[in-house]
Amino acid sequence: MTVAAGRTGGARAQARAGYLFSGLYTVLLVGFGLVPAGYAVYLAFKGETGGFTLDHFVQVAQDFRYVETFQHVATYTVAFLVPSLVISIGFALLLQPRRAAVASWFRFLYYLPQALTGAAGVIVWVFMLTPAVSPVRPLLTAAGYDNLFEVLSPANLPVVLAIIAVWTSANGILLMYAALSSIPVEVTEAARLDGANSWQTAIHVKLPMIRKWVAYTVILNVAASTQLFVEPQLIAGATGGGVGENWSPLQLAYTFAYTYADFASAAALSLQLLVISVLAAVLIIKRTSLFRMEI
Numbered sequence: 001m002t003v004a005a006g007r008t009g010g011a012r013a014q015a016r017a018g019y020l021f022s023g024l025y026t027v028l029l030v031g032f033g034l035v036p037a038g039y040a041v042y043l044a045f046k047g048e049t050g051g052f053t054l055d056h057f058v059q060v061a062q063d064f065r066y067v068e069t070f071q072h073v074a075t076y077t078v079a080f081l082v083p084s085l086v087i088s089i090g091f092a093l094l095l096q097p098r099r100a101a102v103a104s105w106f107r108f109l110y111y112l113p114q115a116l117t118g119a120a121g122v123i124v125w126v127f128m129l130t131p132a133v134s135p136v137r138p139l140l141t142a143a144g145y146d147n148l149f150e151v152l153s154p155a156n157l158p159v160v161l162a163i164i165a166v167w168t169s170a171n172g173i174l175l176m177y178a179a180l181s182s183i184p185v186e187v188t189e190a191a192r193l194d195g196a197n198s199w200q201t202a203i204h205v206k207l208p209m210i211r212k213w214v215a216y217t218v219i220l221n222v223a224a225s226t227q228l229f230v231e232p233q234l235i236a237g238a239t240g241g242g243v244g245e246n247w248s249p250l251q252l253a254y255t256f257a258y259t260y261a262d263f264a265s266a267a268a269l270s271l272q273l274l275v276i277s278v279l280a281a282v283l284i285i286k287r288t289s290l291f292r293m294e295i
Helices: 003-046 055-061 066-095 098-116 118-128 136-144 155-165 170-181 185-193 198-209 211-226 230-238 248-257 261-286
Strands: none
Touching: 003 055, 003 261, 055 261, 066 155, 066 170, 066 198, 066 211, 066 248, 066 261, 098 170, 118 155, 118 230, 155 230, 170 211, 185 198, 198 211, 230 248, 248 261
């Protein structure tokens, strides 16, 4: 009876802890997620005299910077998404067969850049890309760049931002490593017995088994790409506005809100980014059967 009572008490304590953490998360989600999102929807569709309107969406779409900002983000998304997936999967495939101690050290090293916030990462890379002080100055000079303004030209900015994002996206490596570690050893052993080498096992066995994790990572990266704001904003400051302060849609939304005091148009533009992220997520989920149970 004493043992049973102890187990029951432990289960109740775990349940209370679970409810506590879930409750705190729910409060934060509602207060800082759902309520602001709901208010943004209200502002975006509210007319000047009340009632429903699409005028704010039309006004945003007619802005001369609107199309260009989405083109920038689309280019950045491709430049970031493809290398980040290749690097994450590639490093995870190399790391997963190693001994636990070796894998732990490499996971720690991979995660170090992730410890930097987006703002700190931009500052580090502004230093790295300034030819006068950069430790890779010979490479920049050989590429024909003599100053920071040439490196951070509008044509180069999507690639530069993608490099910064890939450098600080070690969470993808850790996620792919966790996915590969969940593959039963019996499966890979059976592949080896059938004569598959390491490359064939990775391509034909491991990758198909982690496709849902890859899809999940793509969804996260696409959502993160639509929220691009801090990095181009800081680079605009570092170049004295040389790359423009409305490079991404969120920067344009910020301009509408805090330069023009047009919060309704800013909300309309933000909702469009939300719709793009949701549609991309739905498309990926349907194409990959992300939530389908496999028996």
